[in-house]
Amino acid sequence: MDFENILIKQKENLAVLTINRPSKLNALNKVTIEELHTAFKSLNEDSDVKVIIITGSGEKAFVAGADISEFANFNVEEGTELARKGQEILFDFVQNLGTPVIAAVNGFALGGGLELAMAAHFRVASTNAKMGLPEVSLGVIPGYGGTQRLPQLVGKGKAMEMIMTAGMISAEEAKDCGLVNYVVEQEELLPLCEKLASKITRNSSVAISAAIKAINANYTNCVNGYSVEIEQFGVSFGTEDFKEGTTAFLEKRKPNF
Structure with a gap:
């Protein structure tokens, strides 16, 4: 498969899916969302793939958010369709994928980036990771499942605080509130995810x-x-x-x- 904005590397029963838009801090645009859907669907149908790791290219960002330039001029109907389609083809799709998905959060995971990480089945973060849902600072709310998945993971009160303040939390704070399972140095991030994936692949x-x-x-x-x-x-x-x-x-x- 040839993609414009993502890379796929397969090794035995593991696939590493990397969002590759470093100049945009791996922000999610329409093309990237559609490519991710195609990649996840294909990997899920591949009987050789037992675990998928999703991460971002470079050391700065997992996904720094959605590409705001694509929807800044949308009206009500277009905004509604943006959220509906995005949830259907990517965020809900990943959450309900039969193949386990681990998010390796390497740096900023903001807005749609954190929503993508939360759609994964669990998360591991690097020590430099920063997470948040800053949408209300733009006059909008999280639209890719953030208002639903964040309270499920961290509790209603903490989710309310994070969404209403539009602030970021550190990797350690994310671990303390249950948003991520582990925090490691960046060079240890993929090796730990691969180790966890190896344990998963031993099972049915x-x-x-x-x-x-x-x-x-x-x-x-x-x-x-x-x-x-x-x-x-x-x-x-x-x-x-x-x-x-x-x-x-x-x-x-x-x-x-």
Whole structure:
């Protein structure tokens, strides 16, 4: 696949997807969002890929935000469509992807950048990372799921503070409030993400995909997460991975998923 603004590197069962617009601090424009959708969809359909790491090029930014120049003159209808389409083809799409996605936050993750990181299944940050949703300073609100995912991760009060002040928090602050799982020096960021990915790839991709569905159901309106868990638990019994996993356990050997 040839892309204008993203790079993909595959190594065994891992794919590293890099947003490559360093001159714009990797800001998300329309083309980049569409390319990310295509890349995530293709990698999710590749049975060899068991984990995806998403990061930004350079040392300054994961994604510094959306490309404001593209929508500064939008009207109400255009703004509504911008948020609707963006959530549909990228942010909600990533959250519900069956393949685990780890966000390696290397530097600024602001606005749409933080929203993309939050759509990933979990996050690891470099010590120089700064995170925030500054949209209200522009007279708008987060439109790519930020008002929903941030409270789920850090709690309502902290989310209200971050969104209303439009301020940034450090990587350590992000870790303290549950926004990221780990904070490491920048040179250790991808190696740690790869180490975590390696642990994930040892397990059943089928079961992990089912677990993602069950976990996400708890955060979906009008959906009973417990019922989805029961359903996915039952479905697991009909898979080859269940047969292999339980047989390997009884035979005291490692499973071959």
